[in-house]
Amino acid sequence: MSSGYRSPTARPMSFIWTRRIVLTLMAIFAALPVYVMISTSLKPLRDVTAKFQWIPGDLTLRPYVDIWHTVPLAHYFVNSIIVSAAATGLSVAIAIFAAYAVSRYHFRGKRVFTITVLSTQMFPGILFLLPLFLIFVNIGNTTGIALYGSRAGLIITYLTFSLPFSIWMLAGYMESIPRGLDEAAMVDGCGPLGALFRVVIPAAVPGIVAVAVYAFMTAWSEVLFASVMTNDTTRTLAVGLRGYSTQYDVYWNQVMAASLVVSVPVVAGFLLLQRYLVTGLTAGAVK
Amino acid sequence: MATTTGTTAPSQGENSLSGSARPRKKPRRSYKVGRGAIPYLLILPAVLMELLIHLVPMVVGVVMSFKELTQFYIRNWGAAPWRGLGNYRVAVDFNSAIGHALLHSFLITCAFTVLAVGCSWLLGITGAILMQDAFRGRGFLRALFMTPYALPVYASVIIWAFMLQHDNGLVNHVLHDQLHLTSKPAFWLIGNNSFISIVVVSIWRNWPFALLVLMAGMQNIPDELYEASAIDGAGVWQQIRRITMPSLRPINQVLVLVLFLWTFNDFNVPYVLFGASAPAAGDLISIHIYQASFLTWNFGSGSAMSVLLLLFLLVVTTVYLALTSLRSRRTHV
Numbered sequence: 001m002s003s004g005y006r007s008p009t010a011r012p013m014s015f016i017w018t019r020r021i022v023l024t025l026m027a028i029f030a031a032l033p034v035y036v037m038i039s040t041s042l043k044p045l046r047d048v049t050a051k052f053q054w055i056p057g058d059l060t061l062r063p064y065v066d067i068w069h070t071v072p073l074a075h076y077f078v079n080s081i082i083v084s085a086a087a088t089g090l091s092v093a094i095a096i097f098a099a100y101a102v103s104r105y106h107f108r109g110k111r112v113f114t115i116t117v118l119s120t121q122m123f124p125g126i127l128f129l130l131p132l133f134l135i136f137v138n139i140g141n142t143t144g145i146a147l148y149g150s151r152a153g154l155i156i157t158y159l160t161f162s163l164p165f166s167i168w169m170l171a172g173y174m175e176s177i178p179r180g181l182d183e184a185a186m187v188d189g190c191g192p193l194g195a196l197f198r199v200v201i202p203a204a205v206p207g208i209v210a211v212a213v214y215a216f217m218t219a220w221s222e223v224l225f226a227s228v229m230t231n232d233t234t235r236t237l238a239v240g241l242r243g244y245s246t247q248y249d250v251y252w253n254q255v256m257a258a259s260l261v262v263s264v265p266v267v268a269g270f271l272l273l274q275r276y277l278v279t280g281l282t283a284g285a286v287k
Numbered sequence: 288m289a290t291t292t293g294t295t296a297p298s299q300g301e302n303s304l305s306g307s308a309r310p311r312k313k314p315r316r317s318y319k320v321g322r323g324a325i326p327y328l329l330i331l332p333a334v335l336m337e338l339l340i341h342l343v344p345m346v347v348g349v350v351m352s353f354k355e356l357t358q359f360y361i362r363n364w365g366a367a368p369w370r371g372l373g374n375y376r377v378a379v380d381f382n383s384a385i386g387h388a389l390l391h392s393f394l395i396t397c398a399f400t401v402l403a404v405g406c407s408w409l410l411g412i413t414g415a416i417l418m419q420d421a422f423r424g425r426g427f428l429r430a431l432f433m434t435p436y437a438l439p440v441y442a443s444v445i446i447w448a449f450m451l452q453h454d455n456g457l458v459n460h461v462l463h464d465q466l467h468l469t470s471k472p473a474f475w476l477i478g479n480n481s482f483i484s485i486v487v488v489s490i491w492r493n494w495p496f497a498l499l500v501l502m503a504g505m506q507n508i509p510d511e512l513y514e515a516s517a518i519d520g521a522g523v524w525q526q527i528r529r530i531t532m533p534s535l536r537p538i539n540q541v542l543v544l545v546l547f548l549w550t551f552n553d554f555n556v557p558y559v560l561f562g563a564s565a566p567a568a569g570d571l572i573s574i575h576i577y578q579a580s581f582l583t584w585n586f587g588s589g590s591a592m593s594v595l596l597l598l599f600l601l602v603v604t605t606v607y608l609a610l611t612s613l614r615s616r617r618t619h620v
Contacts (some may be wrong), residue, residue: 011420011523012522012523015523015524018417019417019422022413022416023414023418023476026413026414026432027428027431027432029491030431030432030434030435030491030614031431031496032450033433033435033443033446033447033450033491034434034435034438034446034459036446036449036450036457048455049454049455050455051454051455051460051464052456052457052459053459067616069445092361093332094332094333094336096328096334097329097332097333098330098332098564100329101325101326101327101329101330102330104326105325105326105329106556107326107327110326113330113334116337116342117333117337120337120341120342121545121548122548122597122601122604123341123345123552123597124551124552124572124573124576124581124593124596124600125554126550126552126554126572126573126577126589126593126596127345127348127593127594127596127597128340128341128344128348128579130348130351130580130586130590130593131343131345131347131351131374131590132340132344134347134351134586135343135344135347139491145451156336156339156340156466158342159336160336160337160339160340160341163333163336163337167333174365192325193379194373201511206408217437217439220439221439221440221441222555223440223441223554223555223558223559224554224555224558224577227558228581237439237441238439238441241441241445241501242441243519248557252449252455255445255449256446256449258442259442259443259445259446260442262439262442263369263437263438263439263443266435266437266438266439267434267438268435270433270436270461271430271433271434271437274429274430274433274499277499278499278502278503278506
């Protein structure tokens with residue numbers, strides 16, 4: 001098993017020093033806002049509204065207590081978790097079936113299907129926001145199924161956002177799984193679905209994990225549809241975080257504390273699973 | 288020296304599965320046409336969702352763009368009167384206020400996209416090349432570089448909004464108070480500087496994606512190529528030029544396209560940075576259409592602008608793919 005990285009053979013000092021300097025600058029660029037977020041979240045409000053301080057004068061954990069009262073953050077949190085988890089689960093399940101069909105079968109319309117699905121990535125979100133808004137409103141008016149303003153509406157919207165990329169990447173990943181494996185399973189008496197569940201899915205776990213991370217991040221971070229398609233009870237974090245700015249004042253320390261709190265689930269998940277993402281990309285997408 | 292392309296890169300061992308791969312001499316009956324409904328049943332859920340959320344709304348959007356769909360017809364949009372090409376005519380009439388504003392927004396978006404995509408790619412490829420070797424702290428750096436991409440956009444861009452504040456922001460503190468580069472503190476979120484702000488924030492957010500994809504792509508370049516070229520006496524810079532860059536060409540083709548489409552359509556970054564009313568210098572197209580639709584409730588005209596945007600993106604994508612495929616085919620021969 002090759003690590004994929006070149007062993008440190010002799011490198012000229014010019015290269016080593018370029019590397020040190022450039023990577024340091026990049027690290028500062030990447031880390032600066034993260035530092036500002038953490039340090040600001042530990043400052044009292046009067047220090048935040050005055051001139052910026054690199055090192056916090058007074059440290060306080062007060063913002064981390066206040067964030068839960070200033071806006072119903074816990075409520076938004078629950079909404080975001082429900083919406084993102086449901087969208088991720090459904091998206092991954094649908095993508096697995098579709099990717100299995102694309103990678104294992106020749107069928108009429110396959111090219112049309114894959115190209116259409118991928119080209120939806122090109123659509124400006126704004127193009128189908130307006131019609132979708134009207135469709136949801138009108139479905140609600142005629143059938144009584146409340147999609148506009150409901151979690152269900154947001155879930156089915158988000159799951160399609162991650163679907164194209166997930167199908168594409170999983171299909172590529174499944175291509176790399178030897179077909180002999182599922183053929184053997186079929187010889188042993190499994191149907192196509194049996195082969196999918198007993199052989200292909202267990203073998204594709206890294207790809208599936210990568211796709212799930214991607215789907216969760218997509219749903220957790222979406223702003224445009226969340227700001228139009230939710231109401232007071234279904235509001236998600238993407239919209240709820242605006243509550244810390246009132247007409248007169250912005251509670252910047254609370255904004256930063258809340259940003260940190262809502263980022264922890266996705267950033268931790270992403271960093272823990274980024275290995276899978278790279279492996280999945282290598283196998284699926286970049287071939 | 289052998290001409291090398293990434294397409295010949297063998298698949299990595301780590302992706303193939305341990306365990307017993309049976310010999311592949313079995314009859315391939317399960318992959319033939321005419322196995323009936325199974326593949327169609329498998330893709331059915333995906334097709335239904337795509338129809339509901341993407342394709343039907345797109346068709347509806349195109350229909351809407353030919354209607355006079357103002358707030359009076361929202362509840363019953365079927366009753367809205369037809370306007371023919373009227374919405375389009377207004378949108379591309381650059382002498383009218385609406386058309387002029389749209390053109391301005393379009394040009395701003397083009398400049399923004401070129402700068403943001405170019406710099407993101409440049410940072411990504413630089414980082415990927417410099418991190419190709421194993422060295423101490425490499426894993427930590429990779430995690431750090433990925434963090435801006437992993438942060439939810441509404442949490443990370445609001446940090447930038449704070450850093451760019453006029454009175455209590457970090458940027459003015461550094462540029463004005465500490466380095467004395469400006470005669471007085473600048474405004475970064477209104478006026479002409481807002482263009483710089485949106486470009487920088489967009490780069491900060493998107494370059495890790497370029498880095499991730501390029502690092503994944505570099506894993507597929509076989510070590511032997513580098514070893515062979517080292518024996519031939521190639522230095523590290525030459526290796527980058529002769530091996531790394533040509534091998535990455537197919538990945539770059541897709542990566543630049545994806546970055547272009549995402550950046551051009553980006554709504555989240557400008558929306559969180561500026562709020563619903565963007566300054567003229569940062570008036571990106573998706574924000575512009577959003578405002579034209581939801582603030583004035585003129586969905587017909589907003590849809591016409593969206594359709595024009597989609598047509599533009601289609602043309603650019605087609606031309607880009609045709610050009611890049613042509614070039615790579617030529618160089619491969």
